[in-house]
Amino acid sequence: MWNVSNVPKYKDRRKNVPIPQxxxxxxxxxxxxxxxxxxxxxxFRLFQRLVKDFTSWAIRKEQEGEEETIQYIDPYAPVIQRAIDKDITRLLLLLKDKDMNSAKIAERIDEIQANVRDLIALKQK
Incomplete structure (x- = not known):
């Protein structure tokens, strides 16, 4: 970290006097x-968009039928799982400083993660 001893000395060009460190x-x-x-x-904005897109996709696929959801998600399941695990860990740190909506978002993330894990488990049976 910066401290006074390792900050270079600069001069204010307008006044030609040293700027205090x-x-x-x-x-x-x-x-x-x-x-x-x-x-x-x-x-945070990127994450919100990701959650929104994934949620709408999951709802759409759920309405079409569970078997189709499993077939559709199968090639991508490990990728989605890794992405969700990584993003949850990193982005929940950001969420903890946000307002009350962060609790709802965190809850939704947990639901999404659980849904993906359930789909992976069903496919592996």
Whole structure:
């Protein structure tokens, strides 16, 4: 992490005076915070879209019949399972700081994961 001793010395070009190192540290931290918030927001939006798409697909397939769901998901089941496991672990960390909707989203993720595991188990029997 940055500390005062390893921050390079810069001069304010407008005033031709050295910029205090504490100010540089604050600016670095602010930029870092903004980048982190932007990335978390991006990942959260992507995740919400993924959940929405997968949920609508699962509902559609469920209405068409369970056998078709199993046949359709079979080639992709391991990929979906890995993706869901990875994303749940990573994105639940983001969700814990969100509002009450995060609990509902987390609950829905658990349902999706359970559904995928059930489908995989049925197919393997």
């Amino acid at each position: 504490e100010d540089i540290l604050k600016q670095i931290e602010q930029v870092g915070e903004r980048l982190l918030q932007h990335r978390e927001a991006q990942e």
